[in-house]
Amino acid sequence: MPVPRPFVRSLVTAAVLGAALSGCTGHARTGTDNPDAALRVVTTTEILADLVRQVGGDRVQVDSIVPPGGDPHSYEPTPADADRVSKADITFTNHLLLEEHALIKTVDSNAREGTPNVSLAEASETYGANVIPLVEDVGLDVLWLGLRVRGEGEARGATRSSDVLLSATDVQGPGELVAYLTESLGQPHIYFNSADGLSAKDTTSLPPAAHTHLNWAFTKPGVYRLSLEAKLRNPGGTTAPVGAGTFTFAVGVDPHTVAKPGDTILDDGHTDLTVNIDTGKMSAFTDLRSEGRTQEEIPPGDVVVDVPNRALEKVPGGKQFSFLGQPGAEIYQLPQAVLGKHVHGEIDPHLWQDVQNTKSYVQLIRDTLKKEDPDGAERYTTDSRRYEAELDEVDAYVHRQIAAIPADRRQLITTHDAFGYLADAYGMTVAGFVVPNPAQEPSADDVKKLSRTIRNLKVPAVFMEPNLVQRATVLSQVAKDQGVEVCMLYGDAFDQHTRHYTDMMRHNADELRGCLGGTEK
Structure with missing residues (x-):
């Protein structure tokens, strides 16, 4: 039967209360302590913890780092989380950039040497999981511009815990350029701001194979040139340059008067200012000429970013936006498009919303547990088969319910x-x-x-x-x-x-x- 609407309203109320309570406690975990367990397992999310419990039963002690009601996209780990990881025999993450990068770094830097540290979404493809591209189509009437890191950087010693540092090293133009991110509740976070001179503080970081959304604000019309430099910082602390480039913006002026013959004018769709850590090249990684189906890399010197007059906005009131100018002053702005911190990769990480994908997770969990605890292999196989049959029933149920719509x-x-x-x-x-x-x-x-x-x-x-x-x-x-x-x-x-x-x-x-x-x- 459909869930009654009063229950939905109670969910809304409970969720708000739960968020407030979790802000006070922050460390609640599900499950009971099992000192006799053969394996101690830590997962990043409660969903993954539940899958491990279904396969492992009472042979495993499972803890989720992200607490009940928490958001893996934004959860910031604590020292207690690091300690929990250090005591685990196995750690399971989803990854594909689902989890906050600080959480992944906590797992990778604290997992004991020789213990399995399994990224389920990535490894489950070998078990038949279906992965699909994360296609974003917001349909803004101006360009949607972000920052991106392409490649894995394995030849440079990069891992999923590495950081790519993107720094604004020079801005030439008639006014100031500010790139900033607006958090979910409206608080801005400045990435680059030429108003007070550029220095080491005009730097942001992304993990490999990730991108993020930003606002790009310009205080006066005219032609701007932004120089970016990228460096790779590996978990050991070593830093090395991997690319640099200068991008041209036509702000409130006809971009055709700025572009050279053969240049591409970027005025619609989705583009990221990008460094490829495999090739060491900067580019504008854009879907403009492919109508959103695929993307291409265009060298920085061959593009002009159009910031048209319809991008004019007034600086909102509130001290938090004073870095843009006086309230009510006009600025030219390419908007961030999606509110809040939104760092992710090119593959949608939410595989479990297809129940058949979850079966692949379960099979990978089963084999990992069996390898680390051979004495429990028969139990893990039996419980996995039981749970996979239950998942097949759920999959059929979801198909029936949606087919009825x-x-x-x-x-x-x-x-x-x-x-x-x-x-x-x-x-x-x-x-x-x-x-x-x-x-x-x-x-x-x-x-x-x-x-x-x-x-x-x-x-x-x-x-x-x-x-x-x-x-x-x-x-x-x-x-x-x-x-x-x-x-x-x-x-x-x-x-x-x-x-x-x-x-x-x-x-x-x-x-x-x-x-x-x-x-x-």
């Missing part, structure tokens, strides 16, 4: 782009997620765009996640104005109502059918 209503509008695998596996479409202008309160135009999407698609409901309720103000208000329901899907985390992966997926299937108008059985 009319085809024209299988549209997902969410707060977080975490449901691509669910859509791909079960015949749904990710129609959109909330995209406010990060430099200010969401504009009337932002609200109109979201409202128009809901209205045009005639969706009866939109979806938020229990651990992201506080980020869903715009979605909730637009849903109320459009007379559609706000429902709940689990993405990255459990809560006090749902403590197991199979319950989570059954809930999601029920919620989708109940909220989007499933047909009668």
Whole structure:
């Protein structure tokens, strides 16, 4: 049966309270201590911990680093987490840049030498998991510009715990250039700012094979040239240069008067200023000429980034934005597009939203446990088979529930782009997620765009996640104005109502059918 709406409302309330409580405690973990366990296992998330418990039973003691209701994308590890990892016989991460980079570095630097440290999302492909590209299509009316690191850098000694340092070394232009990120609750974090001169502080870092979104603000119209330098910092602390380049921006002026013959004018779609740590080259990595299907690297000297007059914005009030100028002053700004810190790679890391992918995780967990604890091999095999059969039942259930939704209503509008695998596996479409202008309160135009999407698609409901309720103000208000329901899907985390992966997926299937108008059985 579909989940009743009062339960959804209680989820929203509980999630907010849970977030407040977790901010006070921060260290709650699920599971009971098992001193007689054959293996001590640490996972990064509760979802992974549940899968390990299903396979390992009472032969394993399992702890999740990210606490109940926590967000693996942003969780900052503690010394207690490092200590927990150091005592583990096995550590399991999801990775593919799902987890906060500091969390991955804590795992890698504290896992005992010789113990398995398994990245499930990456290794599960050999067990038949289906991985899909993380396709982002926000549809801004100006260029969406970020920063990116391509390549793995293995020849340079890089690992997943390495950092690539991107520094602004020079800005030439009529005004100041500021690149900054706006956090989920509106607090800006400055990456580069030429107003007070460029120094070592005008540096940000990304892990290998990652990219991030930024705002790019310019105080006056004209031609700007930004020089970037990249260095690779490995876990041992050694740092070496890997690339440099200078990019040209046409701000409030016709980019054709700036471009040389043969140059590419970047004025739409998604582009990242990029360093490739395999080749040592800088580029503009863009989807402009491929209509979003694939991307290409264009040398810095062959591109002009268009910052048109329609990118004019007024500096919002509040001391936190004073680095942009006086409140009300006009600046030219390419917006960050997705509110909050959003570092990820080219592959969608949320594999578990396809239940068949989760079977691949389970098989990899089984084989890892068997190798480290041969005495329990028969038990792990038996429990794995039992749980895989249960997963097959859940997979069939999700298929049935979503198949009961009319085809024209299988549209997902969410707060977080975490449901691509669910859509791909079960015949749904990710129609959109909330995209406010990060430099200010969401504009009337932002609200109109979201409202128009809901209205045009005639969706009866939109979806938020229990651990992201506080980020869903715009979605909730637009849903109320459009007379559609706000429902709940689990993405990255459990809560006090749902403590197991199979319950989570059954809930999601029920919620989708109940909220989007499933047909009668």
